[in-house]
Amino acid sequence: MDLKNAPITLAEVADAAGVGESTVSRVLRNHGSFSEKTRARVMAAVDKLGYVPNKIAGALASTGTPLVAIIVPSLSNIVFADVLSGVTRALEVRQKQAVFAVTEYDPMREEALVAAVLAWRPEAVMLVGLEHTEGTRKLLRAAGCRVLELLDIDGEPIDIAVGFSHRSAGRATAAHLIEKGYTRIAYVGHDMERDTRSAKRLEGFVEQLNQAGLTLRDREIRNAPSSVSAGKAGLANVLSRSPDVDAVYFSNDDMALGGYFHCLSVGIPVPDRLAIIGFNALDICRHTPQPIASILTRRVEIGRRAAELLLEDAPAQTVDVGFLLVPGETA
Amino acid sequence: MDLKNAPITLAEVADAAGVGESTVSRVLRNHGSFSEKTRARVMAAVDKLGYVPNKIAGALASTGTPLVAIIVPSLSNIVFADVLSGVTRALEVRQKQAVFAVTEYDPMREEALVAAVLAWRPEAVMLVGLEHTEGTRKLLRAAGCRVLELLDIDGEPIDIAVGFSHRSAGRATAAHLIEKGYTRIAYVGHDMERDTRSAKRLEGFVEQLNQAGLTLRDREIRNAPSSVSAGKAGLANVLSRSPDVDAVYFSNDDMALGGYFHCLSVGIPVPDRLAIIGFNALDICRHTPQPIASILTRRVEIGRRAAELLLEDAPAQTVDVGFLLVPGETA
DNA sequence: TTGTAAGCGTTATCAC
């Protein structure tokens, strides 16, 4: 075991194997030609010395970097974690490294983080959503790397977009409630300035209501990230303001769960007295005493698909992976 | 807007500013001395050209890399996402980049990922837990970078460990149930081979029971990752086998939530007929109709603390951030 | 205060 600071270099391996540096490089990358005998000699030296190739040097010498940057708004929301899982699993197969950052839903921070990751010359940058600052766009354009925008397709993508239409999801949700005969419908949501996708869902939702001659009976928008407690408090407020509401659309399943818990706590019969519908179809909401109605989104699939498109060097395009309304027992 | 492929280089900035390359380098890193006038000239050129320094080249030229590798078992568990948040937030301040990978609880995969990530010569590698393959240890030792092991301190750390004692947490949980007067206690857990920390908790739990002259009335171990549905199914099995059980310890809050939902569904009074206690004190479990008793773990704090120790180049040490038993209404 | 030049550890382009 060597406790020396300096890691082994290609040159040392070449020396130990009694071959040239380029030969070692060829063998290690299995590229170009070399005899089986040299290969064995090189590998023996590699094993003996415990050589780990320096990709920093490799990246600088070759043209591209096997690095993919992934910038997400948050990690406390399982949705982004799922997307990230899909991405990293697909990248791992091709030996690409994920470089990663969290914006906390702040566009300016996103811009700064994009600049930071661009310094690593990634072959691609993955972002969530289609809304970015002009600065971010400019940086990305100048960098000339692939850009993948995930989870949303309602807008103008920079390069590749993989996701689904939140506006359609909102419409589908409204259509479902309308079909079920609910007419006095309210909305309980979280901070929409930061989460533009939830705003798009609400837009579609209201559009569909209007089309059916209905309007939103009440709306409660919490000035906070989505959470169970925000959903709980939000529903309580709506019910005290508009006691006649018969269905509530929550901005997502965390919020819906809070609403559902509120109903359980104070004994409001669901869905007879009040229907509840959320968004994302989180695992938890499939296992509550009554499964909560929601929209199933294919999050891992979105991550995986995006990574694949990148790896196969697909042309600019927008991929709609769709969504699925899952009725549950609450609406 | 230039659509040329080749990104701007330091040399081009130097030319544009009419200064030498090293001057640009000094100005950009705010290191060494230069006049205010040159600084202005350089910055003007940087802005004009939209120069983004190439950290790959920078890292190769200087000794260290401002890269920190973070390898977690999973992302679907919010616990690791929380730790990751803490780490990235702390790193961002110091302009360090996180490079990241997911093991899916597979030690061999962890080893492969450590090798992959070491190729980027990170200044540190962060891992979850203290159990790693001999190969992983060897790689890490040879690399000579800092190693931070998170979330567990029951064992021999390689370098720095930040976490708490799962064994103690298990004991504390048992002590709480015993104090509350429960005597017919069962355990419902998930896949322990993969999650060694849950095994340690159970060990401590049983130790404490035995010390009080009690034994585990029943134990149900699902051969699957933790989930709400596994908790639900697990509790159902336990109750059909051992109907007289009066309290159940779940391997974590996801599982406990499933158990709690089962009780709500079939009308088992909690905690009068059955007490429930989990682990992690997830936000959701604080907002169920009855808050679920659990152990609060300081996950974000663990990530943050680890990053800080790394940044201040602290010596090898073990930091116990502790945990807190939160009673709730279910136990 | 500033510029020149020698690396950093690879890959890639040549000859041989």
Add this chain to the structure above:
DNA sequence: GTGATAACGCTTACAA
């Protein structure tokens, strides 16, 4: 099939 050697784009002495 193999080995010099020139990049790659920066940082960092060392000179000026």
